[in-house]
Amino acid sequence: MTTLLSDVRLRPLTVPVSLDAPDAADFTAMVDVRNRVFEQISGHTDHTFTAAELLPHFQDTEDEERFMWLIEVDGTLVGRVGVDLPREKGSRTAYWLIELLREAWGRGIGSYAYEFVERTAREHGRTVLQAWAEQSPAPGDDTLAPRTGFGRVPRDHITRFFLRHGHTLEQVERASALDLTAPMDRIEKLHAEALAAAKGYRVVQWHAPTPPELREGYAWMKSRMSTDVPAGALEFDEEAWDAARVERHDNRYLEGGRTLQVTAAQHIVTGELCAFNELVIGQDRTAASHQEDTLVLKEHRGHRLGMLVKCAGLLSWRELAPQSPRVMTYNAEENRPMLDINEAIGFVPVAYEGAWKKTLQD
Ligand SMILES: CC(C)(COP(=O)(O)OP(=O)(O)OC[C@H]1O[C@@H](n2cnc3c(N)ncnc32)[C@H](O)[C@@H]1OP(=O)(O)O)[C@@H](O)C(=O)NCCC(=O)NCCS
Numbered sequence: 620m621t622t623l624l625s626d627v628r629l630r631p632l633t634v635p636v637s638l639d640a641p642d643a644a645d646f647t648a649m650v651d652v653r654n655r656v657f658e659q660i661s662g663h664t665d666h667t668f669t670a671a672e673l674l675p676h677f678q679d680t681e682d683e684e685r686f687m688w689l690i691e692v693d694g695t696l697v698g699r700v701g702v703d704l705p706r707e708k709g710s711r712t713a714y715w716l717i718e719l720l721r722e723a724w725g726r727g728i729g730s731y732a733y734e735f736v737e738r739t740a741r742e743h744g745r746t747v748l749q750a751w752a753e754q755s756p757a758p759g760d761d762t763l764a765p766r767t768g769f770g771r772v773p774r775d776h777i778t779r780f781f782l783r784h785g786h787t788l789e790q791v792e793r794a795s796a797l798d799l800t801a802p803m804d805r806i807e808k809l810h811a812e813a814l815a816a817a818k819g820y821r822v823v824q825w826h827a828p829t830p831p832e833l834r835e836g837y838a839w840m841k842s843r844m845s846t847d848v849p850a851g852a853l854e855f856d857e858e859a860w861d862a863a864r865v866e867r868h869d870n871r872y873l874e875g876g877r878t879l880q881v882t883a884a885q886h887i888v889t890g891e892l893c894a895f896n897e898l899v900i901g902q903d904r905t906a907a908s909h910q911e912d913t914l915v916l917k918e919h920r921g922h923r924l925g926m927l928v929k930c931a932g933l934l935s936w937r938e939l940a941p942q943s944p945r946v947m948t949y950n951a952e953e954n955r956p957m958l959d960i961n962e963a964i965g966f967v968p969v970a971y972e973g974a975w976k977k978t979l980q981d
Pocket residue numbers: 656660698715716717718719720723724725726727728729730731750751752753776777779780783
């Protein structure tokens with residue numbers, strides 16, 4: 620079937636007040652098409668979100684401005700295109716996505732949607748476009764290495780799309796999974812070793828909402844996620860976090876019915892929070908869990924705090940979500956210290972994501 624681009628329509632997404640609102644149908648349809656695209660690409664449903672889980676992320680736009688359009692062909696929804704603009708002062712960056720159902724690929728629809736991406740970025744003075752896409756090489760594929768030199772993605776349809784539109788492959792992220800149904804003896808042993816090495820620190824754990832007395836410390840560690848994680852030549856704004864931003868962050872999980880567990884290491888003498896790990900699960904506790912941020916502040920590295928917070932987090936997670944079959948996590952392929960910890964714990968690679976960038980000329 621051929622598509623005339625005159626049949627393609629991009630319609631701005633309406634973000635409803637609630638999922639019961641009369642105008643909520645677009646939002647529910649957007650989440651559904653998003654989930655179908657992710658399932659088609661990955662072959663599993665671990666990336667699935669419910670509309671209730673995603674809605675708070677679209678309603679709270681205090682930290683980034685969000686644009687999204689539904690892509691329709693002859694009135695049928697085939698995908699979505701979005702642009703996020705961080706509100707950090709002086710930000711040059713725009714994060715974008717185009718997600719089309721497989722049956723709509725290769726007909727110029729993605730290229731048409733991409734024009735909206737660049738136009739939106741330019742209109743808002745953003746010159747650095749960045750996007751991520753899951754692309755797992757099959758054995759024997761011709762592949763492309765990122766500028767960091769670590770990892771590879773296949774030279775497939777998605778790679779050709781990014782290259783055709785002027786992007787360069789900056790970094791490859793490894794998605795890894797830990798089987799939570801397997802015995803945890805190895806994690807218990809690593810936990811005991813890390814505890815013994817981390818003299819002068821104690822583990823502090825909470826579930827969102829973050830207790831008021833821990834918000835400033837958590838805010839500082841969250842801000843370091845934007846500066847201290849290997850990023851190759853990708854550009855991330857230094858994020859300013861305070862207790863109010865922590866509250867907004869936590870609310871996005873709480874209002875969507877998700878559980879966020881934070882396991883931190885605290886320096887006993889000063890009371891400073893210096894390392895943390897986040898684990899998240901949605902309302903469906905039989906679904907996959909997701910490990911989100913993990914970081915040890917630079918001044919506190921070398922005491923096995925990364926291993927400590929990860930293992931302590933996983934051990935209590937087993938009590939909290941005993942039916943969740945696995946934990947997913949994402950790390951830059953050149954982030955050896957973090958991959959060493961994950962591999963020792965038992966995480967195995969399951970997929971790869973390319974991180975792409977284009978700098979617009981004036
Ligand atoms: C990456 C993605 C957005 C590309 O969209 P697309 O609509 O397939 O891309 P286009 O059709 O515009 O261009 C792809 C190919 O179709 C060709 N094409 C363009 N217009 C065409 C038309 N009218 N008819 C037929 N083919 C056409 C292009 O020449 C290009 O060919 P190539 O692969 O040899 O370079 C889409 O594959 C997708 O949604 N992938 C999953 C999500 C993803 O990875 N997104 C990446 C950004 S977040």
